[in-house]
Amino acid sequence: MDRTLRVALLKLHTQKAIPASQFTVAQRSALDRFARQTGAVTCQRQGRGDIYRVSDTQLFATHLAALSPQTEIVNMAEHLPLRAQHIAHARDSKARSHQHDCHYPLLKAVGEQVLWRQGEYGSELPLSQLTRKFGASSLCIESADTWQSQQPLWLVENQALFDRSDWLPTETRATLLYYGGQLDGRLLAWLTQRPRASRIVLFPDYDGVGLANFARLYTRLGDACEYWLMPDWQIKLARYGSPQLWQDTFREFTSAISLLPDYLGALTEQMRQSGLALEQEAVWLPSS
Structure with a gap:
């Protein structure tokens, strides 16, 4: 659940408001639960679909930091080793593809x-x-x-x-x-x-x-x-x-x-x- 929510919150972190159609079913379920528990996100009807928005920026940032402690680092791929990016992204060096570029036989x-x-x-x-x-x-x-x-x-x-x-x-x-x-x-x-x-x-x-x-x-x-x-x-x-x-x-x-x-x-x-x-x-x- 934490991983699914983290991915959804990272999407919102970059855009602040995103159509519900851009999230998976699991991500929408995680966001709805997060919205009920924290009030940091809302889901509003707009036109023919729903829009997820960040409604409390500070509260949203606090919860996102708990799941992804340094979101700004994620985009610095050319400067940081892959596993360091994963720790910043998800507190886990093996969160995503984690094989090192070099091999030492x-x-x-x-x-x-x-x-x-x-x-x-x-x-x-x-x-x-x-x-x-x-x-x-x-x-x-x-x-x-x-x-x-x-x-x-x-x-x-x-x-x-x-x-x-x-x-x-x-x-x-x-x-x-x-x-x-x-x-x-x-x-x-x-x-x-x-x-x-x-x-x-x-x-x-x-x-x-x-x-x-x-x-x-x-x-x-x-x-x-x-x-x-x-x-x-x-x-x-x-x-x-x-x-x-x-x-x-x-x-x-x-x-x-x-x-x-x-x-x-x-x-x-x-x-x-x-x-x-x-x-x-x-x-x-x-x-x-």
């Missing part, structure tokens, strides 16, 4: 001379050097930037695969990016904007969520991205697969299946027939 180099460059600014991130010194690094990425690497970019779902890179194919020279379960929309937008690496490889859990994440990536990048199948995945799926994980992510599996490339058909069919899904960390387990 955690990155790690595998091998030597792994670099990221942003050409127009002459910026360079020496990822191999930073990984040796600090264990990992990060970039502030935005879809319009021009950060690129000449090496492949591997996206991994679970931290264990980020902490230890000995599961990767021999001689791998690449960037590892840890995305923590779900591919962030800002990361997808960034990858879509321009070629970011020589190859994009996703290694997720072999479950509905992992396949759905790849479907989101493949829909945007097509064959420029790859779903990595670990050696002996068929044996490991049968030996170490989880029926509970399969059940828990079956909905995502069914929504993703039609969006996947043909080469994943053997994996998805074995998952379907066995009723099993497999977590990434099985890459370290024996297959014989």
